[in-house]
Amino acid sequence: MNYMNTALLNCIGLSYGELSLKGKNRGQFEKILRSTINKTLDGYEFKLNEDLSKLYIDIKNEDMDKITEKLKKIFGIIGLNQSIKIERDDTIIKEKILEVANYAYEYGARNFKVAVNRSNKGFEKKSMDYAKELGAHILINSPFEKVKMKDPDILINVEIRKSVYIYTEKIKTYGGLPIGSTGKGLVLLSGGIDSPVASFMMAKRGMRINFVTFHSFPFTSRKALEKIKELTEILSIYTGKSRLYIINILKIQEEINSKTRKEFATILTRRAMMKLAEKLSHNMQYQALITGESLGQVASQTLGGLTCTNASVEKVPVLRPLIGMDKTEIIEMAKEIGTYEKSIEPHEDSCVIFAPKHPATNPKLEDIIFEEKKIENYNEILEEVFNEREFFNIE
Known part of the structure; x- marks a missing residue:
């Protein structure tokens, strides 16, 4: 007392x-x-x-x-x-x-x-x-x-x-280090529990962070985007002013769904997200990408899946502050920082729109690249998707 x-x-x-x-x-x-x-x-x-x-x-x-x-x-x-x-x-x-x-x-x-x-x-x-x-x-x-x-x-x-x-x-x-003392990063923010916690952890290490989220409108709703905005507003208590970029990836998902093997859809979608995030980082001078991935938590986060995702990024490091944490630890931290209740609200996630019933758990990079090459004008589609991005400033 x-x-x-x-x-x-x-x-x-x-x-x-x-x-x-x-x-x-x-x-x-x-x-x-x-x-x-x-x-x-x-x-x-x-x-x-x-x-x-x-x-x-x-x-x-x-x-x-x-x-x-x-x-x-x-x-x-x-x-x-x-x-x-x-x-x-x-x-x-x-x-x-x-x-x-x-x-x-x-x-x-x-x-x-x-x-x-x-x-x-x-x-x-x-x-x-x-x-x-x-x-x-x-x-x-x-x-x-x-x-x-x-x-x-x-x-x-x-x-x-x-x-x-x-x-x-x-x-x-x-504790940690003052915001802005260790550079600028871009968080791939979903509406789930993990990526907001990853955002908090990197901000705690002094990184000034902004956010990018992906949607598949009209398959995902505007309500799902509102949830993401509300999460960034909660995180802004710790991060200060930030920006949320919004990219509709439906065009590339439809190509993946129609032209590649079903079991690789999630990995191919993740790679497209990472490529778009890297392009945004290059344009806006972010020095790292940040994700909420934790080893073994889902099929795309096995070592094989992470290897394939990593290989899509060439010029910036990918930081995964939750990589060695289990779900219970992540949930406890989400509750501590105030994002948990918002994160567990129902929402549509782009990654699951065309998700296969039986995703590959140990994909080989050469197989993934082979499937990616089946998509004609792949880079042009990514460029088109990228150019249609939106953003919101979070005070």
Whole structure:
């Protein structure tokens, strides 16, 4: 239980985690992080401050919870401390820590611990000594009768920098790297559970991502496209502004269905999608394609199927962040990031429109290429399909 008097809070401290390991490049990562914070908190009254290599945000108390929720979804931050910011003065520190202790006791805490982190070595008292001094001050001047070093009811943290920050709770966030710090990627987004989770994972690694989805209208409905748009809107909470490209692949699917062996239809369709996505990446300067494929999950995601799909892409890497995850793990993450309920809504998927009853589970690349060559003017059809694409910007 958090026994902090939230009415006293006026500041949030940010912990970087992985960013602190970036050495000479840390400044660039921090610059991107600051920019993201400024965009995310647009409309709120706040001030970003760096205090001895740690970033703090001064805010109004009434905005504390709303701003905390927004900051929790910014990649590059590993933890948050809702804090009381005060002057570096012994009298003020003791007054405020006693106020925190009295409030905690009133609401049920019966033991405590004080931890001091003295980042400012100009402060004359050492961390351990000052923690003991503050603990004694609480014992003498409050109803508390017991200090507990392990698992106390309330742990009162005191960070001494240029200013002093008092907090009792460390809020864990997603960590990762700031959006835009590791390049641009294009996600092949379906309406299922997997690809939104893959999107989240690559965004967490600092990649700015946009999306492409494929449909087979009129065999797939406009409602299915609306579902995809709604998924991108949920993901935009984490990714920021993005773009969704929409490509109707019915023409190439009809050619595949009428001119190639039925058991290869899914793989051939996936290859067409990948070729179109690669072409889009080249035009828009995306540096990687991202899919939600997981090894062995469906027939097209066996090693043979993935090999055939990979071979359709020549100039950009294909990233599969879910490749070693099982379905249960993916579902749990989808629930965590808020995409699961939308993903399980019924929808028509282009990949299953002409899907065979018995798809090949271990296709050979030479067989797939042989079947693909049966389609006359294959590249011209892809070009026509590509040129009819649409897009929507997601704020």
